[in-house]
Amino acid sequence: MLNRVLKPLATVTGSLTAALLIAAAQAAPLKQEDLSVAEVLRDRALESSDAYSLVESLTVEVGPRRAGTKGDERAVxxxxxxxxxxxxxRVYTEQIDVKRWARGHAHAEVTAPFPQPLVVSSLGYGASTPEGGLNAEIVEFADVEALMKAPARKVKGKIAFINKRMERARTGEGYGPAVQGRSKGMRAAAEKGAAALLLRSVGTDSDRFAHTGMMSIDGVANPVPALALSAPDANLLEAMLERGKPVEVKLDVHNEPLADGPSFNVIGELVGREKPEEVVLIGAHLDSWDEGTGALDDGAGVAIVMETARLISELPQRPRRTLRVVLFGAEEIGLVGARQYVDAHQDDLDNIIMVSESDFGAGKVWRFDTRIPESKFTIADQMMQLLAPLGIERGNNKSSGGPDSSVFVARGVPAMGLYQDGTDYFDYHHTPNDTLDKVDPDNLKQNVAAWVVMSFLAAEMEGDFGRVPAEH
Incomplete structure (x- = not known):
């Protein structure tokens, strides 16, 4: 029946070439009929603007949605x-427990030897200065490792300034080395007796915006104020220090820690027609930082996975197994929603046959990675028959599936990853400039087209991917 319904559509939208049909038939794991349906879904996605409408709705009607805030409540x-x-x-929520924090003001200025203002943003859950602020000399470090190795006498009473530049890359691979300063810097500064921390923003832009983000705060006995500094202002401090005179900075910061409170993972399902207990889990994170409207991080991902499910829901019948969309809460403050989800469902993880997440903006998907047993590579090869026309190449078998998905992969759940071009993603990441105008509608369509192919075929195929070695 399904084939009869879709056959006219396949004629209109294009069909697989004879060579691909033959290859699909010979490879066996994915049936020719399923590949044909996936092709139709792909082409429908390329014609639909519904994903853009979703991210537009989220950014306009909800806006910033940091975990535990009123914006977060509205987003749920x-x-x-x-x-x-x-x-x-099915649509339902699962409560998670989150740390809460209220951002106040953050002001910084050079007081000597060349007085002028600086553009800063408090890092997540950062401490306040004493009333009236603090004024201290800055001491520069090339990276957080240099700060950690420095003698306490060099840092005590001063403002530690980590001046690590992030390298631009299509893969975003420069983020890992640079973000260590944000995650570990305040802890290291506090342990050395510093008055505060200034961090060159973890980003690739030259705009006068600071990039906020989360720090490691658990167990820090004496937290100190920690601020991200815009790239041009980091350059300014660097140039001042090169003149050989002590540079003093005044900081005036007020933030407020709040009592822990609730947030939620929001979950929607298309229930499988034959194997409802088996699940293909696709996700994004619903929360965002509060400086922009969270269009790229991760409004686009939310729209991509929701639109993927919508397209599949319009088929004449449900896929063989359940497609579950999870919009994780509190990702930005430490993958909280994903961690609590896995802990709550650890007895059911073997029923999740594949996990994947969209959380890298809205650039075009250019690479398809997996983390599946090598014996299942034929399935990925068949998926590539439909992904390749979208400009996507086959990648490696080391995928984490995305930040939240990595928590599942650590427990042995197979993963797939559709990786976007992130060349400019970290120009906007965690800044006031993460807004709807940075989302290209055509790129979003291409994303959904790739996601609907991968998600439908994983949910419809007869076999599964087995397990991958759990990480310890």
């Missing part, structure tokens, strides 16, 4: 309503 309600409107079979 928004997501539930949208999933219901889109025709999910």
């Amino acid at each position: 309600a928004w997501a539930q309503q949208k999933m219901q409107d889109l025709g999910f079979d």
